[in-house]
Amino acid sequence: xxxxxxERTGEDLxxxxxxxxxxxxxxxALEILQWAASTFGESFCVTSSMEDAVVAHLASRxxxxxxxxxxxxxYHFPETIGTRDAVEAVMDVNVITLTPRQTVxxxxxxxxxxxxARNPDLCCALxxxxxxxxxxxxxxxxxxxxxxxxxxTRADTPVVGWDEKRQKVKISPIARWTQDDVDxxxxxxxxxTNPLLMDGYASVGCAPCTRRVLEGEDAxxxxxxxxxxxxxxxxx
Numbered sequence: 001x002x003x004x005x006x007e008r009t010g011e012d013l014x015x016x017x018x019x020x021x022x023x024x025x026x027x028x029a030l031e032i033l034q035w036a037a038s039t040f041g042e043s044f045c046v047t048s049s050m051e052d053a054v055v056a057h058l059a060s061r062x063x064x065x066x067x068x069x070x071x072x073x074x075y076h077f078p079e080t081i082g083t084r085d086a087v088e089a090v091m092d093v094n095v096i097t098l099t100p101r102q103t104v105x106x107x108x109x110x111x112x113x114x115x116x117a118r119n120p121d122l123c124c125a126l127x128x129x130x131x132x133x134x135x136x137x138x139x140x141x142x143x144x145x146x147x148x149x150x151x152x153t154r155a156d157t158p159v160v161g162w163d164e165k166r167q168k169v170k171i172s173p174i175a176r177w178t179q180d181d182v183d184x185x186x187x188x189x190x191x192x193t194n195p196l197l198m199d200g201y202a203s204v205g206c207a208p209c210t211r212r213v214l215e216g217e218d219a220x221x222x223x224x225x226x227x228x229x230x231x232x233x234x235x236x
Contacts, residue, residue: 016169017160020039020169024160029174029177030058032160033062033063035160037059037063040140043138044063044067044140044142044143044171045068045136045141046066046067046093047142047144048087052145053091054182055144056093057091058174065092068093069132070095071097071099071132073100074127075116075207076207077210079195080196080204082195084097091192099131100130100131117208127206140168142170143172143173144171146172149177150218150219157172160172200212202217202218202219202221205223210222
C-alpha cells in the first residue's frame with residue numbers, strides 16, 4: 001500500500017479529521033483503518049488495553065506491522081500481560097510497551113501506598129495519561145477501541161475525530177459496533193481476547209480498580225465501582 005508522508009500542521013490535521021469523520025461515518029471498520037493507513041502510514045498507531053485484540057487485528061490487515069501501543073501501568077492483571085505477549089507473538093503488529101516514569105514502589109514512596117484508592121484521578125494521570133502523551137508524540141493519528149454502546153459518556157464517539165488536547169487525529173473504527181459485532185469478529189477471525197472476559201469482567205483495566213459486572217450493568221460499570229469516576233482520562 002502506498003502511504004502519503006507529509007508535514008501537516010495542527011489545523012491541517014483538525015480539518016482532515018473533521019472531514020473524515022463525516023465522510024467515513026458509514027464506512028466499515030476496515031475501510032476506516034485503510035484510510036488511516038494510506039493517509040498517515042508510519043505516523044499512525046493503535047492503542048490497546050489488551051482487553052481484546054480486535055482493533056489491532058483489523059489494523060494489521062490495513063497496515064501490516066502497525067505499531068500497537070500498550071500501557072503497562074504496573075497494576076495489570078497477569079491475564080492482561082499474557083494477552084499482550086500473545087498478541088505480539090502471533091499477530092503482524094509491532095507491540096510497543098509504555099511504562100510510567102515511576103515504578104509502583106517509587107510512586108508509593110512519594111505519594112503513599114494505594115494512591116489509586118485515595119486519589120484515582122492522580123494515579124491515572126501518572127500511570128496512564130502522561131505516559132501515553134509521551135508515547136504518542138511521534139504519531140499524527142491513533143486508533144482506539146472505543147464503542148458508542150459501552151457507556152453514556154461514549155455515546156457520541158466519532159469514527160474519526162480531533163483530539164484537541166494532544167493535537168492528533170483520533171480514530172475509533174469500531175465506534176458503531178455492538179458487543180455482538182465484536183463477538184462475531186472474534187469468532188470469525190479467531191482473535192485473541194483477555195481470558196477475564198470469560199470470567200465476568202466486561203471491561204478490563206488495572207486490577208485494584210476493576211471488578212466483575214453484575215447482570216444489567218453497562219460494560220464500564222466494573223471500573224472504579226462506587227465512584228463517580230468513569231474514565232481514566234485517556235479519552236476525555
